[in-house]
Amino acid sequence: MPTTATSPTAKHVGGTPTHALGDVTASDSTLRRFLHGLPGVDAVGLEARAASLGTRSIKTTAKAYAIDLAISMVDLTTLEGADTPGKVRALGAKAVHPDPTDRTTPTTAAVCVYPDMVATAKEAVAGSGVKVASVATAFPAGRAALDVKLADVRDAVAAGADEVDMVIDRGAFLAGNYMKVYDEIVAVKGTCGTKARLKVIFETGELSTYDNIRRASWLGMLAGADFIKTSTGKVAVNATPANTLLMLEAVRDFRAQTGVQVGVKPAGGIRTSKDAIKFLVLVNETAGADWLDNHWFRFGASSLLNDLLMQRQKLATGRYSGPDYVTVD
Secondary structure, eight states: OOBOTTOGGGTEETTEEOSTTGGGGSSHHHHHHHHHTSOOOOHHHHHHHHHHHTTOOOOHHHHHHHHHHHHHTBEEEOOOTTOOHHHHHHHHHHHHOSSTTOTTSOOOSEEEEOGGGHHHHHHHHTTSOOEEEEEESSTTTTOSOHHHHHHHHHHHHHTTOSEEEEEOOHHHHHTTOHHHHHHHHHHHHHHHTTTOEEEEEOOGGGTOSHHHHHHHHHHHHHTTOSEEEOOOSOSSSOOOHHHHHHHHHHHHHHHHHHSBOOEEEOBSSOOSHHHHHHHHHHHHHHTOGGGOSTTTBOBBOHHHHHHHHHHHHHHHHSSOOOGGGSOOO
C-alpha cells in the first residue's frame, strides 16, 4: 500500500524528509543534478493531451456524480484586505451548507483565509468536517525573511489551521538556488508538524516554462509537501489544464518511486462546472482514481462553487435557476 501523506513519520524524521529519493537532497549539487536530469517536457504533446482529455463527453448520471465530487473538492476562499469576521462567518456557513435549500449538497473541502481569520473560520465550521486552510509565508509574494515566514505559519497553526498554503520563493527558484527553496519548505513543514497539512504553491504563471514547473513539482515533493498547488490566484496566468496535467504526472511518478502520495490543487481561473469536470477527467486519466477524493485533489476557485450549484439544481429540477438562487460570495 502507498504511504499516505497524513503519516508524517513516513516522510519526516527530525524535520528532514525520508523516502527512497532522500539521497538527491544531500547537497545543492546532487539536488541540481537530479532536477536538471528530469526528462524535458514536450510542450506540444502536453498541451495536445490536455486538450484531448478536455473533449471527453460526460453523461447525465456521471455528470451529477462529478458535480457533487467537485463541490466536495472546493477550497472556498477569501483573501482580501477588506475581509471581516462577518464575511468569514458567512463563507464558513456557505462551506457547510452550500445550498441551504438542499441539505443533500456536499460540504466543501475547506475554507481558506489569512492567519488572523483562522479562529473565526474554525468557529464557523465547527463540527462540520470542513477544514480550515490558511495562506502563510508572506502570501502571495513570498518576499520575507524565513523567520517572518515561519512566524506566519506558527500563528496560523496556533489558531487552529488544519492546512497551510505556503508560497515558494520564486526568485530563488528562478535563480537556480534550489536548496534555499527546499530548505524553506522543509522548515515550514516542520513548523506545521502533525497539526496541519502543507500545500506548496509554485505560482506556475511566473515559472515561465513547463520544465520549471516539473522541477518545482519534484522539489516540493522531495521537501515533504502534502499538496502541490499551481497558483495564488493573484497573477495573470493561474491553473491551466496543461500545467495541472504536468503536476498530476509528477505526483503519479513520485508515488511510483517512493510510495508517498501527494495531492494536487489547481487554483485560479476555474470558473464553470464544465471546466471543473475537465480537470476531474485529467485526474482520473493521469494520476488515477486514487486521487479522485478531496484528501488528494482540490480546486482553489471560489467562484466555481456557484456555477456547480446552479448546474446541480438544473439536473435536479430540469430548470436553470440562475445566479439569483445562490448566495453571493
